[in-house]
Amino acid sequence: MRDRSVGHRAFSHAELSWLAYDWERVGDPDVAPRWPFKVFLPRSTEDVVRAVREAAAAGEKLIVRGSGHSSNRLVTGEGGTVLLTELMDRVEVDERASTCTMQAGARLLDVDQRLARHGFGLKVVGDHGDITAGGFASVGGISPASHRFGLFVDTVTQLEYVDHAGKVHRCGPGDEAFRRVLAGLGRYGVITELTVELQRIDKQRTVLRNDRVLTGTFADFLARAEELVCNPDPALYARAFWVDLGKAGYGQISRYHLARKRPDRVLRSRLAAGYQRLIGAAVTNLPPAAGAIAKYAGVAAMVLPPIYPTVERVERFADDLADATVGGPTRMFIAIAPAEAAADVARGMLEACGAAREAGAVGPVALYLKPIRSPYLSGDRDDVRHAEITVTATVDPATMTESVLSTVVERIDDVALAHRAFRYLHTRTSEDPQRRRWLDPNARYGSDEEGAEARWWA
Numbered sequence: 001m002r003d004r005s006v007g008h009r010a011f012s013h014a015e016l017s018w019l020a021y022d023w024e025r026v027g028d029p030d031v032a033p034r035w036p037f038k039v040f041l042p043r044s045t046e047d048v049v050r051a052v053r054e055a056a057a058a059g060e061k062l063i064v065r066g067s068g069h070s071s072n073r074l075v076t077g078e079g080g081t082v083l084l085t086e087l088m089d090r091v092e093v094d095e096r097a098s099t100c101t102m103q104a105g106a107r108l109l110d111v112d113q114r115l116a117r118h119g120f121g122l123k124v125v126g127d128h129g130d131i132t133a134g135g136f137a138s139v140g141g142i143s144p145a146s147h148r149f150g151l152f153v154d155t156v157t158q159l160e161y162v163d164h165a166g167k168v169h170r171c172g173p174g175d176e177a178f179r180r181v182l183a184g185l186g187r188y189g190v191i192t193e194l195t196v197e198l199q200r201i202d203k204q205r206t207v208l209r210n211d212r213v214l215t216g217t218f219a220d221f222l223a224r225a226e227e228l229v230c231n232p233d234p235a236l237y238a239r240a241f242w243v244d245l246g247k248a249g250y251g252q253i254s255r256y257h258l259a260r261k262r263p264d265r266v267l268r269s270r271l272a273a274g275y276q277r278l279i280g281a282a283v284t285n286l287p288p289a290a291g292a293i294a295k296y297a298g299v300a301a302m303v304l305p306p307i308y309p310t311v312e313r314v315e316r317f318a319d320d321l322a323d324a325t326v327g328g329p330t331r332m333f334i335a336i337a338p339a340e341a342a343a344d345v346a347r348g349m350l351e352a353c354g355a356a357r358e359a360g361a362v363g364p365v366a367l368y369l370k371p372i373r374s375p376y377l378s379g380d381r382d383d384v385r386h387a388e389i390t391v392t393a394t395v396d397p398a399t400m401t402e403s404v405l406s407t408v409v410e411r412i413d414d415v416a417l418a419h420r421a422f423r424y425l426h427t428r429t430s431e432d433p434q435r436r437r438w439l440d441p442n443a444r445y446g447s448d449e450e451g452a453e454a455r456w457w458a
């Protein structure tokens, strides 16, 4: 198989063993593999229909897998049957309609690079290049432009999917199935193709000015982050980042505006991009111990982001700087909270990790917040805003036992439930189907009657 991976030093998508794991391996390198028994490699919608029918006839649950970057055991199964979208990567651009139609296995970095040749770009793209269109659409899709464009799923205008009976459906925003399948984690069928709105932009050359605020106190950081996520902001891209070292911490709030083009700014943005890539390359190519040090340099660089980056570098920021597969293992937990509750949820998530830190299971923790204004999340209410809160914790797998991890996860879920927040379900959550349903942004659109919940979560 081709290795399409853009930035992992430790794992290759070309290895067969990749199929036995998801991103959980980054948090626990010794986690037991869950080898599938059967793998389908469709290239077309017709192939997907065939695979779905074969699996259904054999009474097998079909696990849909994009790049396997989720970490909630959604894409692995011991002895299971996996449909891998790897070979479904066709992309077509419609310049007149400002849309792009792609097969579900297309990697969004490839799509964006292809679009750049036509003077377009995706409105919402993840910061990691290996994420597939189908995988992103099945969880939601958030970027530092989500306060303008919503989730990736809000930019989708047309969807083709194959249901569990092997029937092909095409649907759009007016159809009931549309939002049910989007962010549906593969429960309602296999997304085969999707069309998304584009923006006219040159991501590689558009220089932004980062009006950043640096702060050394958590209370001040949270107050400023709250202001960022609660209020409409003219910034084109926005994010907040805090590093918690236990006794100390440091943070920054970044609002990116269009910079007037001046040769010195273009030069500074090129130097910043070079610096970003240099740290990223060091993390990827140095021997493991030195790579781990470079990774911490990358994390430090996140606290002091460049003043004049290009759009591309803002979108790929974290991934440029630190390869998560190098250095100490990390676990990611994400909540999507109503904006007014974001500060409380962020604090609660850190406290949940703090308890595990006392047991020696958690080291430094990074906290990101991104503002979101999403019709999908708000049920089309204009006045409702959300925030993505990501906690990336460095962990010691020896002390982060399954029971300690479950306690952290349940506490984070409790915090989310107390504040009517969602969890981003591609990261580890409770396994209780009822709790998962309350935490699921898709629940508003999904339906129990079809039995999909029962069938897939059982």
Ligand SMILES: Cc1cc2nc3c(=O)[nH]c(=O)nc-3n(C[C@H](O)[C@H](O)[C@H](O)COP(=O)(O)OP(=O)(O)OC[C@H]3O[C@@H](n4cnc5c(N)ncnc54)[C@H](O)[C@@H]3O)c2cc1C
Pocket (backbone or CB within 6 Å): 023, 063, 064, 065, 066, 067, 068, 069, 070, 071, 074, 075, 085, 104, 105, 125, 126, 127, 128, 130, 131, 132, 133, 134, 135, 136, 138, 139, 140, 141, 142, 143, 184, 185, 186, 187, 189, 190, 191, 192, 324, 426
């Ligand atoms: C390093 C890293 C950086 C990330 N950055 C971001 C970010 O910036 N923004 C963000 O929003 N998320 C981010 N994520 C999360 C990422 O978007 C999700 O984990 C996403 O699901 C990964 O895509 P994938 O192709 O690997 O999906 P997989 O992990 O393979 O699948 C995820 C889910 O989608 C389902 N699925 C996949 N393909 C299909 C399909 N064709 N039809 C139906 N269901 C399908 C699977 O069954 C599973 O439930 C990041 C994750 C990592 C590891």
